[in-house]
Amino acid sequence: MQHLSHSFSGALRTFAYFMASGTQYTLEGIKYLDLYGNDPSAIEQVYAIFANVLQLDETGRVMNAHYAQKRATDYLRAYCDPSFQVEPPYEDWEVALHEPPPRLDPV
Structure with a gap:
């Protein structure tokens, strides 16, 4: 069984922390924290784009x-x-929402 790399885990954890704390440096001046409770699909799309765009080496x-x-x-x-x-405009692969995992872990 393979696990995600420590580098990926650190990148995701750091991004999640700054997003959830309201201190994401690329969103200075934007009031977005209320979206977590009121419009979670906007936040879902942010994380999907982050995961789709992130690149890992070998x-x-x-x-x-x-x-x-x-x-x-x-x-x-x-x-x-x-x-x-947004420049350049998003490509379809960047904003794709991929299938969620099954409700139960495989045995």
Whole structure:
């Protein structure tokens, strides 16, 4: 059985912390914390973009954490501020919501 790399785990943990604490540096001035309780699908999309854009090398080391954060949080910035334009526009693979795991772990 294979586990995610420590690098991936650290990148995800760090991103989740700054998003949940309201201190994500790419969202300065954007009031987004209420979305966690009132519009969770917007937050879901942010994490999907982060995971889709994140790249790992052959050893599992994250190669583009800051870029993945920027692409993900640009979605939320545009969601909260319709005058903000994401550049370049998202490609379908970046915003794809992939199938969730089964409700029960495989035996």
